[in-house]
Amino acid sequence: MNAISGRRIAIALVSAFVLCGCNGKPRINGEVDTLDVCEQVTAAEAERIIGSATGAPEAAPHEPGFAGACDWQFNANGTPAKLSAWVMTKASASNLATTPTRWFENEPRLGEAKANLGAPARIRSVGDVAYLYGTTLFARQGETVLIVRTDRGNAAQIEDFARTLFSPKKN
DSSP states (O other), rough: OOOHHHHHHHHHHHHHHHHHEEEEEEESSSTTTTTGGGGGSSSHHHHHHOOSSSSSSSSSOOOOOOOEEEEEEETTTEEEEEEEEEOOOOTTTGGTOOOOHHHHOOOOOOOOHHHHHHHEEEEEEEEEEEEETTTTTEEEEEOOOOOOOOEEOOHHHOOOOOOOOHHHEEE
């Protein structure tokens, strides 16, 4: 690679970084044990992914070990629908005496998910590891785990929600 090519690549990367509005600050802080998941996705981001919401997002009950959860209500082909997201952080999992990675890779839990939701498909464009079971996505990035599920939406919506939650905050 010559100096001109290297310079062009560097300029392209910097331009892409500036255009995306990324500041590198993670949206989810793995050191918090509670998190308002609803505040992590802006109204504009939610609308881009699920269309017009039929109400404000609401904090949802979450399982032990999870930092928080949120439900978004919308219409899917004229039918009321819901998309839910749960977030586990390293800090929130500390009361489980495990890490998010070990929780995510737990064979009995994976077997239960497969028995209840069917065989998963590996999704390569979300986090470090992600598995889609129908319209439920289990994804891990570092020591953060997401579960995103929809009752009447589609897989593309839940994958995009997970990507958004794993993405850096925008200014």
